Amino acid sequence: THFGFETVNEDEKTKKVHQVFETVADKYDLMNDVMSLGVHRVWKDIFMMRLAPTPGTKLLDMAGGTGDISFRYLNYLKNKDLSASDKPSSVTVCDINQHMLDVGKARAERQGYSKEPSVHMEWLCADAERLPLADDTYSAYTVSFGIRNCTRVDKVLEEAYRVLQPGGRFLCLEFSQLPNSTMQWMYDQYSFQMIPVMGQLIAGQWKPYKYLVESIRQFPDQEKFKSMIEEAGFRQVTYENLTFGICAIHSGFKL
Ligand code: SAM
Incomplete structure (x- = not known):
């Protein structure tokens, strides 16, 4: 394709993604x-709010x-009566890139999250496609702007299903496709023209931001992604568009 990305083989994609996040980690937020x-x-x-833990x-x-979702989870639970459950709450932040996790850990220190006594927080460097985690372990699995970067999305979904407990919920926030072609065109203009330029000006990097835009355009649309989640075994799969479909939240349950 003219985006020049589909020809890249699987190992190359994995390496490329790793380089991208290695390069952008410090400027990511x-x-x-x-x-x-x-x-x-x-x-x-x-x-x-949709996860409503x-x-x-x-x-x-x-x-x-760098912890954006996990910190929101901790904030959300802080406003709840944590003694309402005899089971402790916990969050495992997992990422394939240790550098991103290090930036997240430093943020957790700075913002006081690491001292949050009521919710156990841990950081794990691992690949979503092969998790060093036991079956039926978690009650919720979130992935925000991450699944698009994985090489084999079907493997990621299979692993998500495996590590979730029965009744557990899968929730994914990801860039998606705009259903209206005029709006998609305008959005493409913005993203293909502006984002690499901003990357160059602010982070001094062009390529990672060009990759970002291309990967967004190549990710399956809402319906296709919904059927992929169903193929992994999830039930009651639904999605919701955010900002006209620039993003979508997909939800499913292991039942
Ligand atoms: N969830 C955060 C957020 O919403 O801001 C970070 C999203 S960031 C755009 C994408 C992350 O996916 C990067 O930190 C990258 O290292 C990670 N990633 C890419 N491939 C992965 C894989 N196979 N397994 C686990 N993490 C991966």
Whole structure:
């Protein structure tokens, strides 16, 4: 294709993604704010409202990067009566890139999350496609802007299904496709023209941001992704568009 990405073989994609996040880790949080004009914060807030975790939740935050979803989870639970459950709440932030996790850990220290006594937090460097985790372990699995970067999405979904307990919930926030072609065109103009330029100006890097835009365009649309989640075994799979379909939240249950 003219995006020049589908010809890349699987191992190359894995390496390329690793390089991308190695390069952007230190500027990752700033660039999210700049590129989305701050809107990614609202999408993530909505995502956490949809998860609506209760005390006792054991969350696996896959591709958790610098901790945006996990910190929201901790904040959400802080406002609940944690003694309502005799089971402790926990979150495992998992990412394939140790550098992203290190930035996240430093943030957790700075913002006081590492001292949160009521919710156990741990950081795990591992590949979503082969998790060093036992079957039926977690009650919730989140992945936010991460699954698009994985080489074999079917493997990721299979692993998500495996490590979730029966009744457990899968929730994914990811860039998606706009159903309206005029709007998709305008959005493509913005992203293909502006995002690499911003990357160059702010982070001094062009290529990682070009990759970002291409990977968004190549990710399956809402319906296709929904059927992939169903193929992995999840039930009651639904999705919701955010900002006209720029993003979507997909939900499913292991039943
Ligand atoms: N979840 C965070 C957020 O919403 O801000 C971070 C998302 S960041 C765009 C994507 C993350 O996916 C990166 O930290 C990258 O290292 C991670 N990643 C890419 N491939 C992965 C894989 N196979 N397994 C686990 N994490 C992966």
